[in-house]
Amino acid sequence: MPERPKSQTPTCRYSESVSKRNNTPALPPRPPIAGDWAEVRLHVVSGKGGTGKTTVASALAIALATGGRRILLMEVEGRQGIAQMFDVPPLPYEERHIAIAPDGGEVYALAVDPEAAFLEYLDLFYNMRRAGTALRKLGAMDFATTISPGIRDVLMTGKAMEAVRRKDESGQPIYDAVVLDAPPTGRIARFLNATSEVGSLAKVGPIKKQSDSVMEVLQSPQTKIHLVTLLEEMPVQETLDGLEDLKVNQLPAGAVIVNMLREPRLDESALQSAREGTLDAAKIESSLATTSLPRHLKIKEITAALIDEAADHAQRVQLERDERHRLDDCGHTIYELPELTGGVDLGGLYALARMLRAEGVAQ
Amino acid sequence: MTSETSKTSETAYPQASARACVPEGAPDLDIDGLLANPDVHVIVCCGSGGVGKTTTAAALGLRAAEQGRKVCVLTIDPAKRLAQSMGLTELDNTPRTVKGLRYSEGPDSEGPDSEKPASEKSEAAESTGHLDAMMLDMKRTFDEIVMSHSDAERAQAILDNPFYQSLSSSFAGTQEYMAMEKLGQLRASAQESGRWDLIIVDTPPSRSALDFLDAPKRLGSFLDGRLMKLLSVPARGAGRITGRVVAAGFGVFSGVMTKIIGAQMLRDLQTFVTSFDALFGGFRARAESTYTQLQSPDTRFVVVAAPERDALREAAYFVDRLAGEKMPLAGLVVNRVQLVPLPELSAETALAAAEHLEDNNKDMTTSELLRLHAGKIQSSRRQRGLVDRFCSAHPTVPVVAVGALPGDVHDLDGLREIGDSLAIG
Numbered sequence: 001m002p003e004r005p006k007s008q009t010p011t012c013r014y015s016e017s018v019s020k021r022n023n024t025p026a027l028p029p030r031p032p033i034a035g036d037w038a039e040v041r042l043h044v045v046s047g048k049g050g051t052g053k054t055t056v057a058s059a060l061a062i063a064l065a066t067g068g069r070r071i072l073l074m075e076v077e078g079r080q081g082i083a084q085m086f087d088v089p090p091l092p093y094e095e096r097h098i099a100i101a102p103d104g105g106e107v108y109a110l111a112v113d114p115e116a117a118f119l120e121y122l123d124l125f126y127n128m129r130r131a132g133t134a135l136r137k138l139g140a141m142d143f144a145t146t147i148s149p150g151i152r153d154v155l156m157t158g159k160a161m162e163a164v165r166r167k168d169e170s171g172q173p174i175y176d177a178v179v180l181d182a183p184p185t186g187r188i189a190r191f192l193n194a195t196s197e198v199g200s201l202a203k204v205g206p207i208k209k210q211s212d213s214v215m216e217v218l219q220s221p222q223t224k225i226h227l228v229t230l231l232e233e234m235p236v237q238e239t240l241d242g243l244e245d246l247k248v249n250q251l252p253a254g255a256v257i258v259n260m261l262r263e264p265r266l267d268e269s270a271l272q273s274a275r276e277g278t279l280d281a282a283k284i285e286s287s288l289a290t291t292s293l294p295r296h297l298k299i300k301e302i303t304a305a306l307i308d309e310a311a312d313h314a315q316r317v318q319l320e321r322d323e324r325h326r327l328d329d330c331g332h333t334i335y336e337l338p339e340l341t342g343g344v345d346l347g348g349l350y351a352l353a354r355m356l357r358a359e360g361v362a363q
Numbered sequence: 364m365t366s367e368t369s370k371t372s373e374t375a376y377p378q379a380s381a382r383a384c385v386p387e388g389a390p391d392l393d394i395d396g397l398l399a400n401p402d403v404h405v406i407v408c409c410g411s412g413g414v415g416k417t418t419t420a421a422a423l424g425l426r427a428a429e430q431g432r433k434v435c436v437l438t439i440d441p442a443k444r445l446a447q448s449m450g451l452t453e454l455d456n457t458p459r460t461v462k463g464l465r466y467s468e469g470p471d472s473e474g475p476d477s478e479k480p481a482s483e484k485s486e487a488a489e490s491t492g493h494l495d496a497m498m499l500d501m502k503r504t505f506d507e508i509v510m511s512h513s514d515a516e517r518a519q520a521i522l523d524n525p526f527y528q529s530l531s532s533s534f535a536g537t538q539e540y541m542a543m544e545k546l547g548q549l550r551a552s553a554q555e556s557g558r559w560d561l562i563i564v565d566t567p568p569s570r571s572a573l574d575f576l577d578a579p580k581r582l583g584s585f586l587d588g589r590l591m592k593l594l595s596v597p598a599r600g601a602g603r604i605t606g607r608v609v610a611a612g613f614g615v616f617s618g619v620m621t622k623i624i625g626a627q628m629l630r631d632l633q634t635f636v637t638s639f640d641a642l643f644g645g646f647r648a649r650a651e652s653t654y655t656q657l658q659s660p661d662t663r664f665v666v667v668a669a670p671e672r673d674a675l676r677e678a679a680y681f682v683d684r685l686a687g688e689k690m691p692l693a694g695l696v697v698n699r700v701q702l703v704p705l706p707e708l709s710a711e712t713a714l715a716a717a718e719h720l721e722d723n724n725k726d727m728t729t730s731e732l733l734r735l736h737a738g739k740i741q742s743s744r745r746q747r748g749l750v751d752r753f754c755s756a757h758p759t760v761p762v763v764a765v766g767a768l769p770g771d772v773h774d775l776d777g778l779r780e781i782g783d784s785l786a787i788g
Contacts, residue, residue: 049412050669081673131618184412197529233771234444235413265735270728279728287726291716297708301376305705306732313735315769341741343672 026170030068033176035362036333037064037254040224041164042217043179045257046188046242047228048235052259054081055344055352056228056337057181062353063361065105069176072163073098073109076156077183082109087346093117095163101353108175110163117155124162153194154211161214164222185227185242189249192218192225224254229327231258231320236327243330255361256332258324260339264317266310271317274310281307335359376705381764381784384670384700384747389754392694392761394785398427401560403663405550405656406693409566409575410667411677415698417445418772418781419667420565421496425449425775426782427561428494429464435495435549435559439542439567446498448772454498458549461494463775495559501541505531508544526635538567539575547653576654576684663693668753670700670746670764675753682757694761696785697750701743702766703736710737710744 032038043064045057054075061073072095075082080090086098091111098109119132166174183191195218199211217223225246229239239256246253264271273279284303293302327334337355340348357363382391397403408420417438424436435458438445446454449461509527510518521527530537546564553559566575621629656662664685668678678695685692717733720726754762765784772778 050414050671050674084673200525237444265738266728266731270731279732283726284729284732287720287729288716290723290725291719293708293716294712297705301705302708305376305708306729306736308704309736309739310732312769319770341738343745 027168027172030070033064033069033362036360037224039221041177042160042223043177044182044225045228046182046185046225048238049184051228051230051235053228054085054181056257056259057179058085059349059352059356061107061179062101062350063356064177065101065107066103066357068104070106072175072178073107074112074160074178075181076112080111112156112159114152114155117159121155151198153191154198157192157195158214161217185238189245189251192251193249219250223252225251226254226257228257228259230260231323236323240330253332256327256330256334258334258336261336262316262320262339265313271314274314275318279307279310379703379706381700381702381766384750384764385762386751386754390761392763394763397663397693398430402661404561405662406563407664408667409664409681411674414667414669414674416667417565419696420563421445422778422781422785424494424563425778428492429466431492432561433493433559434561434563437497437499437545437549437564439499439565444771448774448778449496454496456500456503458495458497461496464494466491499542499545501538502531504541504545524635526632542567543653658690663691665693665696667696667698669698670749672749675749679753679756682760697764699767700746700764701739703739703743708736710740713737
């Protein structure tokens, strides 16, 4: 038998870097988070693939950190999406200061590695790091972290929970909130419920206790699951289905975040004319004639092309509006983020964070 | 639905094709050549989530069927819309015949078998293509494997085991194993019955395209591992452990496991593993043989991406991996590229003209139209740059680009249109 656990209560020795921080004296007091999600400590960001979950999670972390707060941004799928987003080398399994936010805020990042999290878990709850090494030799590590991804999900959510609960010596939380870049909508309920799934297999024992306490926080007002969507048919449908799924599983849905919104580039009357095919070609031609366009381009051709492009644009705008209306009745807060021409770079990320704040995400 | 078809004005002007998004030197992906190749029996569509894999798979299936192949499309993504677009109320674990095909050759352009169930097809129809579609039901597929590989009593014991129930229905990753398994079954059934000569498979919506290839191998290495042996020992030997090495290993192991999961859960787990032992062996052999078949010359991989940084990076990983595994790559499909009418009117020129109109406070609508055009040119240029990067790192990979549609696909015509774009590039 390996050594007995030292204590029944978790001692938060999740990783070397963390354990050092836990012994540090009280951090300077920080102002509490204000805004739409003041009570929320764990923000889970999900959405259909390709909708920009990592972008939104990163912008949300910066938005929440703005004004002197400390936020942990976590990723769980081993894709190093955060490092790419913030343009830094791949993240090790360690909480790293990754960005500053306006007015003294700090964003930390952590890419959770399932195997390291498992070893940590054994160490933390059972003081069995050496046993972990033995398990690895037996192939149990593969079982725990890949073959049976349920356990992997438990470790990931457990780690997020630990970060949420961790406090400094004065009792102030180390992080004001944790933002989790989570698996896609189709898997989110399964991901978050893995803990209760495993918990139900273990009717008694430490894993049961652990799973109960994780589920308690996951199903509390301290947690919100935000869904990122595009204003396209399939992502919107998946979002509505996802909200239903969360409800059935008693998981607290937060906001719906519409990403990459195409702003109408034409005013309303032009949009309508473009849609109906009644844009005044003669007027466009005469306006174009006053500009110094290169001679090899025929004004008539340009006009025809511009009118077709406008019709296409008007059709897309209309489709987006129809999809937006489908979200109106979902009963959740909706935030909108525009499509950034040129893609999302670090500067764009801060711009998105400002927009989230302006929409009330945080104050 | 593309800008080519939605033209409202009369005057013709030069159109940039989707091909403009692909660098000059890159070889073209010949979709019709691929679909017509009688030696190709399996096409695997892969790529990261949200790039249009499922739609691409369906469009390829429809096009192949209308050109005379007997096709089965296996999708993983439960998109209701796609089922409806193929005229099916729902997709399930049984292949269903898609009606309303239009044959490019043959006596009847509407397709003689379009209104009849698959079993009642006339002889004439047999010579033309048909399209079946199905969606992977991972729990049902798993249950069927259990039932077909053990006697009724044993099967029931497995089906009732809480570990089995979690594994088969809740745990992510099972989907990849089951997709492989189903592909193997479809292949076997195609060879036996001749019902299909082309299977097009869409891969699970994982964040990483590599999961599809890795999951079965992980299963194999796990099953070969000592853990499985350890777990099955006590139940087999009724608590008596024979070898000293095994005994020592199991001592540590059961100690740890009891502590973590509790004695009762460990017992459930052991029962599960023991009763699953024989089955797992067969399963591993099949997963391995399906994996090997993916390397065979009758299989082709079509890697799907969107013209975005992340999706193309993922596609690049996958292409490299396929080369490493000696799995045959057909090429890359770049979906949803920005189509630009009149590419000769550059963004800079359009913006200058727009500014001129704004400065003189003239016709704001025309200046907005010019800015709209400039935006399209810029985003097309950015996409082109991303595709360029992929192509210069992978100069031999054939590529085809498909223009963005304003909306989702609602019917066979929509799928047909995507098929056309895929073939034309």
